[in-house]
Amino acid sequence: MTMVFLNKEIRDGDNPDLTEERKTATFDTNKMAEVIYGSEKLARRRREISQAVSLIPELADSKPLPFLSRNEKILESTRKVTALNEHLPRLINMNDEDEAWHIHSEVIGFEGNPLALHHSLFIPPLVIQGSDEQHEKWLGRAKRREIIGCYAQTELGHGSNIRKLETTATYSLSTQEFILHTPTINALKWWPGALGKSSNHAVVVASLIIKEQNYGPHLFMVQIRDEQSHEPLPGIAVGDIGPKMAFNGADNGFLGFNNFRIPRGNLLNRHCNVEVDGTYVRPPHDKMNYAGMIRVRSRMAAEQGTFMAQALTIAVRYSAVRRQGFLENKSQEVKVLDYQTQQHRLFPAIARSYAFIFCGFETIQKYETLQNEMNSGNVSLMADLHALTSGIKSVVTYQTGEGIEQARMACGGHGYSMASYISEIYGCAIGGCTYEGENMVMLLQLARYLVKSVELAMRGKPGDLGPMVAYLAYPDIKVDLVTGPEAYVKMFQHISKRQSIKATEKFHRKMESGVSRDEAWNQCAVELTRASRLHTRLYIIETFIRRVDSIEDLSIKMVLTDLMNLHLNYELLDVASYALEDGFMSSTQMGFIKNQLYSSLEKIRPNAVSLVDSFQFSDLQLRSNLLNFLFQVLGRRDGHVYQNLFEWAKSSPLNQTEVLPSVTQYLKPMMEKAKL
Numbered sequence: 001m002t003m004v005f006l007n008k009e010i011r012d013g014d015n016p017d018l019t020e021e022r023k024t025a026t027f028d029t030n031k032m033a034e035v036i037y038g039s040e041k042l043a044r045r046r047r048e049i050s051q052a053v054s055l056i057p058e059l060a061d062s063k064p065l066p067f068l069s070r071n072e073k074i075l076e077s078t079r080k081v082t083a084l085n086e087h088l089p090r091l092i093n094m095n096d097e098d099e100a101w102h103i104h105s106e107v108i109g110f111e112g113n114p115l116a117l118h119h120s121l122f123i124p125p126l127v128i129q130g131s132d133e134q135h136e137k138w139l140g141r142a143k144r145r146e147i148i149g150c151y152a153q154t155e156l157g158h159g160s161n162i163r164k165l166e167t168t169a170t171y172s173l174s175t176q177e178f179i180l181h182t183p184t185i186n187a188l189k190w191w192p193g194a195l196g197k198s199s200n201h202a203v204v205v206a207s208l209i210i211k212e213q214n215y216g217p218h219l220f221m222v223q224i225r226d227e228q229s230h231e232p233l234p235g236i237a238v239g240d241i242g243p244k245m246a247f248n249g250a251d252n253g254f255l256g257f258n259n260f261r262i263p264r265g266n267l268l269n270r271h272c273n274v275e276v277d278g279t280y281v282r283p284p285h286d287k288m289n290y291a292g293m294i295r296v297r298s299r300m301a302a303e304q305g306t307f308m309a310q311a312l313t314i315a316v317r318y319s320a321v322r323r324q325g326f327l328e329n330k331s332q333e334v335k336v337l338d339y340q341t342q343q344h345r346l347f348p349a350i351a352r353s354y355a356f357i358f359c360g361f362e363t364i365q366k367y368e369t370l371q372n373e374m375n376s377g378n379v380s381l382m383a384d385l386h387a388l389t390s391g392i393k394s395v396v397t398y399q400t401g402e403g404i405e406q407a408r409m410a411c412g413g414h415g416y417s418m419a420s421y422i423s424e425i426y427g428c429a430i431g432g433c434t435y436e437g438e439n440m441v442m443l444l445q446l447a448r449y450l451v452k453s454v455e456l457a458m459r460g461k462p463g464d465l466g467p468m469v470a471y472l473a474y475p476d477i478k479v480d481l482v483t484g485p486e487a488y489v490k491m492f493q494h495i496s497k498r499q500s501i502k503a504t505e506k507f508h509r510k511m512e513s514g515v516s517r518d519e520a521w522n523q524c525a526v527e528l529t530r531a532s533r534l535h536t537r538l539y540i541i542e543t544f545i546r547r548v549d550s551i552e553d554l555s556i557k558m559v560l561t562d563l564m565n566l567h568l569n570y571e572l573l574d575v576a577s578y579a580l581e582d583g584f585m586s587s588t589q590m591g592f593i594k595n596q597l598y599s600s601l602e603k604i605r606p607n608a609v610s611l612v613d614s615f616q617f618s619d620l621q622l623r624s625n626l627l628n629f630l631f632q633v634l635g636r637r638d639g640h641v642y643q644n645l646f647e648w649a650k651s652s653p654l655n656q657t658e659v660l661p662s663v664t665q666y667l668k669p670m671m672e673k674a675k676l
């Protein structure tokens with residue numbers, strides 16, 4: 001197989017409609033990939049990895065995954081991930097997390113696997129919260145995969161409100177051990193990925209109790225299964241929680257403890273500790289134990305942006321080969337991509353994918369700075385990054401869900417088939433609205449920060465506002481949108497500021513009228529979450545503009561400017577009512593935004609296929625290659641969807657026999673009976 005990524009390069013046998021699209025592009029997709037992934041080297045490495053993977057047959061799916069049972073899915077994902085691990089040292093730089101993520105998502109896809117959480121949720125908290133001694137003890141073993149782990153925090157009864165987790169870790173002075181216990185059914189750990197059947201270790205989050213005092217949630221390293229037999233250890237009840245909307249190649253699980261003892265040294269104690277005599281040593285920040293969650297949230301914008309980009313690659317390519325209906329020329333049906341409604345469905349989502357990826361790389365860097373600062377004892381950046389990532393995680397997951405669903409609908413009936421792969425992407429991505437902090441809960445976390453910031457501004461202390469919220473104290477000066485992106489930012493700042501102030505004032509008025517603080521907060525919660533969304537969308541816009549400003553290559557800058565303008569107009573139109581309400585935006589400006597939006601769609605049209613080609617997802621990653629094996633087929637780079645859809649249907653297990661037992665056992669007798 002030849003892997004070809006240059007948009008202008010034409011491959012024999014590709015669907016001519018797609019070839020035509022690639023010819024009209026005004027830029028080089030390899031150059032765009034450098035911008036998306038950060039550098040020539042990073043983009044090239046991704047291509048090299050995809051190329052290498054494509055040459056190893058055992059890394060491909062052996063069957064179309066939707067036709068497999070749950071057990072078969074887990075077996076298949078485990079087969080692939082263990083085969084992959086054998087090849088990894090040769091294929092990637094083992095210290096590079098992005099390369100690891102890329103190769104896993106290529107080989108495993110969205111079905112998950114029993115090691116996915118080992119790398120993303122078990123090792124990181126051990127690194128962040130474990131002492132050097134603890135790293136010595138477990139980290140090497142974990143990295144070598146001598147042990148398999150997961151992150152067990154959520155319980156049957158509590159996920160969002162961590163302070164109320166019921167699993168206890170009681171310090172025993174006499175034996176210098178912690179006794180882990182699950183006092184009620186509600187306290188069973190519930191959801192942790194890879195816990196059910198695969199892990200033999202877990203980082204367990206439990207309430208630390210010393211001399212009957214509760215010190216809140218802390219992290220403990222716990223062995224849950226025997227390393228030889230893989231049987232649960234005495235005092236442990238563990239199992240799978242059953243099938244989910246997606247991610248069924250992974251075994252999310254439950255876990256209960258019956259007075260299960262672990263040594264004192266198993267409390268992850270880089271930042272806090274329990275001394276032999278039971279003295280508690282506080283961490284430098286109250287929420288230090290939550291740092292791992294900030295880390296994961298900081299990675300979600302780029303991750304979700306990539307998920308949406310995959311669905312869009314499938315939908316845009318398909319829309320360029322799907323012909324249905326007529327425009328002016330009645331002798332040939334048009335590509336559905338030529339319909340304005342189709343463009344409006346897909347192009348703003350392409351812009352959001354780019355925006356999320358750009359924003360995501362910034363937040364990952366911010367987290368790395370935080371991590372370095374924390375290691376040297378400075379925790380002052382935690383509050384800001386917690387607020388920022390809480391908002392970003394919520395907005396990107398929701399909008400990614402919207403974008404993927406639009407991609408599905410854009411593929412008509414074939415989008416609803418699992419052959420499109422879009423439902424699997426959707427099922428996995430939409431989980432992001434819930435995992436790593438339910439979206440409303442996280443928006444309300446950001447709202448706390450915004451309310452405090454507005455209060456500072458109201459108290460005449462704008463100098464105390466961080467750069468992220470400085471605009472809350474800016475004066476209102478009308479803007480002329482014709483002048484370009486800065487004016488859009490100012491308009492958005494006004495909208496966001498006004499909503500934050502309105503929500504804060506409402507909250508204050510409620511309290512002044514005698515309503516308790518918590519009740520007043522709840523009565524303003526919808527307005528508060530609106531403020532958080534606006535603030536976050538403003539932040540994403542600003543990162544997009546910053547990124548485009550930094551680009552030197554003219555052809556790339558031009559097409560990304562078109563995409564950015566589309567984003568600016570789409571986003572502003574979506575929230576225009578906030579600015580129309582107080583007259584900050586005129587109806588003439590509203591008309592201008594709409595016209596700009598429609599003209600952006602036209603400008604993007606010739607580059608649409610190349611904009612998605614630039615993500616450089618392989619056919620394997622999109623589950624769209626149908627070489628020796630049968631996979632999902634809609635997003636194929638070569639555009640040959642129809643014959644492959646037919647092959648896919650033929651491979652359905654239902655078609656392996658002409659007459660099914662459902663017919664012989666039930667339908668046939670029913671019809672016979674009806675004849676009597």
Ligand SMILES: CC/C=C\C/C=C\C/C=C\C/C=C\C/C=C\C/C=C\C=C\C(=O)SCCNC(=O)CCNC(=O)[C@H](O)C(C)(C)COP(=O)(O)OP(=O)(O)OC[C@H]1O[C@@H](n2cnc3c(N)ncnc32)[C@H](O)[C@@H]1OP(=O)(O)O
Pocket residue numbers: 100101104105108109110112115116117119120121151153154159160161162163193247287290291293294382383386428431434435436437438441442445448449
């Ligand atoms: C190598 C790659 C391998 C494989 C890849 C293969 C394939 C890829 C393809 C697909 C994979 C895709 C996806 C994966 C699929 C599944 C996901 C799997 C994992 C999911 C994991 C989880 O979900 S883990 C559990 C996460 N749980 C949560 O997030 C819980 C949310 N709740 C909380 O965080 C807290 O309870 C709370 C923050 C909401 C409230 O905490 P609380 O203690 O009650 O605090 P408050 O009283 O509200 O606030 C007090 C002050 O504290 C401040 N605060 C709170 N948190 C923080 C913080 N983290 N940092 C700093 N400050 C914080 C808060 O702001 C308050 O401050 P004030 O000043 O206002 O007082």
Ligand SMILES: Cc1cc2nc3c(=O)[nH]c(=O)nc-3n(C[C@H](O)[C@H](O)[C@H](O)COP(=O)(O)OP(=O)(O)OC[C@H]3O[C@@H](n4cnc5c(N)ncnc54)[C@H](O)[C@@H]3O)c2cc1C
Pocket residue numbers: 117121151152153154157158159160161190191192193247252431434435436437438439440441444
């Ligand atoms: C695919 C997947 C993988 C997961 N993997 C893991 C894992 O590996 N490890 C792990 O520990 N956990 C994991 N989880 C669990 C996940 O983190 C929790 O489900 C999530 O944090 C939400 O908590 P919850 O289930 O308690 O939701 P709830 O909090 O019960 O949410 C229910 C509703 O209540 C609302 N609500 C709750 N509190 C408030 C509030 N204060 N204000 C306003 N509204 C509120 C929510 O907005 C929501 O609408 C996973 C979950 C999923 C779906």
